[in-house]
Every structure is written in C-alpha cells, then in structure tokens.
Amino acid sequence: MVHYNMNLTLKVWRQKNAEAKGNFENYQVSEISSEMSFLEMFDVLNERLINEGKEPIAFDHDCREGICGMCSMHINGRAHGPWEGTTTCQLHMRAFKDGDTITVEPWRAGAFPVIKDLTVHRAAFDRIMEAGGFVSVNTGNAQDANNIPVAKDIADEAFAAAACIGCGACVAACKNSSAMLFVSAKVSQLALLPQGQPEKKSRVLNMLAQMDKEGFGSCTNTGACEAECPKEISLTNIARLNREFISAGFTYEK
C-alpha cells in the first residue's frame, strides 16, 4: 500500500457534559499519514488543541487493539467507520482521501447518555450482565479441563458469540437503538454450553427484562447491527435469543 499524507476537515460533536446541549465544531487537520489509526489522528489534533490552550476532545479508548470495545465513534454515519469488522482503533486513515470531510458523532441512544464529547456511558450493558450473564460455579476442586464433553461445532459457536466485546456498535447502528445483538451474544455463549444450563431460563428472562428497562428499542430485524459489529456476531444469535426467551416464557414457573 502506497503511503500518502492528507489534509482533512473534521466535524466533531462537542458536548461539555451530560446536561449540555452540544454542537458540531469544525477542525482542519493537515499532514495526516495514511498509516495512522483513526485514534492517532485524534491524538494529533488533541495535542494541537492542548498547545493552543483549548479543551481537547474527549473520546474513549483503552486497548487500541480491537479487544476492549471502548473506542465508540460514529464516523460518517457508520459505527466505527466505513470498514467492516473493525473497531475505531483498528480503522486506518487510508480509509480516507485527501480533502475529505469526516463527521464524528458519539453513539446515539437514550440508554447510552453522553458523558462528554464522544464518550458515552455504557453502564446499561453492565446492568444487563448483572441480571443474568453469569454461571454458577461449585466450590471445591477444579474439574479437569475437557471433563464435560462439548461438540466441536457447538464449542465454536459459543466461542464466536463470546467474541462480543460489549462495544455497543450494535446499539449505535440500529435505528431502534436495540441491544438485541449484544444480549443475544451474551445469552448464546452460555445457553450453548453445558455450564450455562442451570440458569438457562431465568437468565434469558432477566436479561431481556433488564434490556427493556434500560430503554433500548426492540428488534425489527433490519440487520444493521450484524453489518456493523466489529466481532461479526451473527443474527443467528438473535434467533437463538428469541427461541430461548419463548421457551423460558412458556415453561419457567416463576
């Protein structure tokens, strides 16, 4: 890939705090390398803002290697930008060309309130996990690994669901701000495995009830979540969540 530099116009959402109204600010950035990551480009801009005595742009990030799920940015109408299966930290500037205008917004969902600028509060996801995203573990000696037989394809499916990093891109991408892809991944990774069976029914009912309580929308099967998920979590998980919910709803005694 040929290296090139570019000059860009950034239209970035600035919002002082959760209560403030917020608005877009324009910034010109020059000599941005095509090899930089999108976040490095923001680092360059922030350094300049600090040197100019201005407030830097607040954005979330931690691992910068696509595994923590913090780097939420809605870039030119796309969660985590134009590339498929990538987080913002893994998006490189070669996705853009010289002279581009890039609009950057925070995740938009009532359940993910803006803390400042591009950072949002995703604690709603934590509360959904607390409602049922766990398994019971007996005290005593640890079992041998591989003691419980699990078919290879089932183990693979559970693993694919467990790849969800809780980034919230599914919510951000969904026109209903629905968290169904996230909840379906978290329910699936446990429902598929023997270890997840004891809480199978209460888990799905409680997690879904919490999802509704947090104010996420419902699923209309548009598939935008799957298209934007950096971990390519499949819609088959939502179908499984629906099946789990139906069977628990019809048979759980409580």
Added chain:
Amino acid sequence: MKWSQFFNTSIGKKLLVGATGLFLCSFVIVHLVGNLQLLLNDNGEAFNTYADFMAHNELIQLVAWGLKVAVIIHFWVALQLTFSNRKARPVKYAVNPGNQTSSWFSRQMAIMGSILLVFLLIHLKDFWWAMHYGDLPKGNFGGKEMTDLYSTVYTAFTTQLWLVFLYVIGMIGLSFHLIHGFKSAFQTFGLNHVKYNGLINFLGVWVWGILIPIGFALIPVIIYLKH
C-alpha cells in the same frame, strides 16, 4: 414471568406482531385465489356463489372476525413498538448510513403498514361492510337468490378511477411490507436455519412480496380496462 409480563416485553410484543402478521399472510393467499374469480367471464356466477358461501359459513365467519382482531392487535402493538423505538434514540445522528447497513424495506415497515391501514379501512367499508350491512343488489346465480357482490365490485372500479389507484398503492404497500415482514416474522420466532433460510427468503420476496400483491393489483386494473 407472568403472561401479562411476557407479552409486555419487547420480544413478547414482537411475537404478537409476528403471529398476527403471518396469520394475515395465510389469509391473503386464500383471499387472492377467491378474488381472481372476479376475472372470469361468467357474469359473476362463480364469484358470487363463493362470496355467498363465505358469508354464510359459520366457521369462515369466525376466522373472518379473527382476522379483524388480528389486524387490530397487529396495528396496535406495532404502533407501540414503533413509538418506543423512536423514543430509544432521543438525539438523532447528523449522518445516517442509508442502505449501506440495512435494506430500505426493513426501515419502512411502519410507513407501509400505515398505507395498508388506510387501504384496509376503505376496502372493508366498500365491500365487507356493504356486503354484510349494506343494501346491495340481489341476483339469481346458479338457481339461488343472493347478493350480487360481483356487480358491486365492477361498479366501484369502473366508476371510480381514484379507487383503482388506491388499490394499486395499497398493494405496493403490501409488497414492500411483506418483502421484509414475511422473513422477519420467522426470525422473530427464532426460526433461522441455513437449511430453510433460502426458502423463507424466496417465499417472502417472490411469492408474498411480489406475486400476491401483483395478483391483487391486477384485479381492479383489469376490471377498469375491460370497460
């Protein structure tokens, strides 16, 4: 979870919309086959005999009332979901992805449904209400005295061009609603399986989404052109 709670969750509500939606899908195919008899050149004998049978068979009348209940539940619950989904995003994006991440049809369900509702109200008033509670002309068909719904339909479509247009628009609404809705209902019930997805998609797009709405739309168009 009590039933009342179950059907008040987001998935529970979706199940109501999906179940009533598929019930209506099963109805439209029967309705189309029956109505195509309007195009026979028999002065309405086949169609009127069929309509008379449908109006007087108790089991069919029970299902017919069930259909009206289904439309009301479908409409009412879908409306609630649509509003709570809008509320879930109080601040909108300045830039939206358009068709890059989802199909256009999947985002127009409430609008197409609203077109269908307007269509259904006028359709039911013109033919169903008139048949059961109106004062329609009678005739002798196959040796039996019965309501001449056939000529009522012909009069309606040959004297009111706007009604022909309304039916065509209504069927475009049905087409767009079912291109997404049919397969979406299966996903709502958790029926997503590589071995059947192709068939469900095909039926949803080509049979319910295209063939059936075209079949319905042709009826008023042909009647209008015949005269």
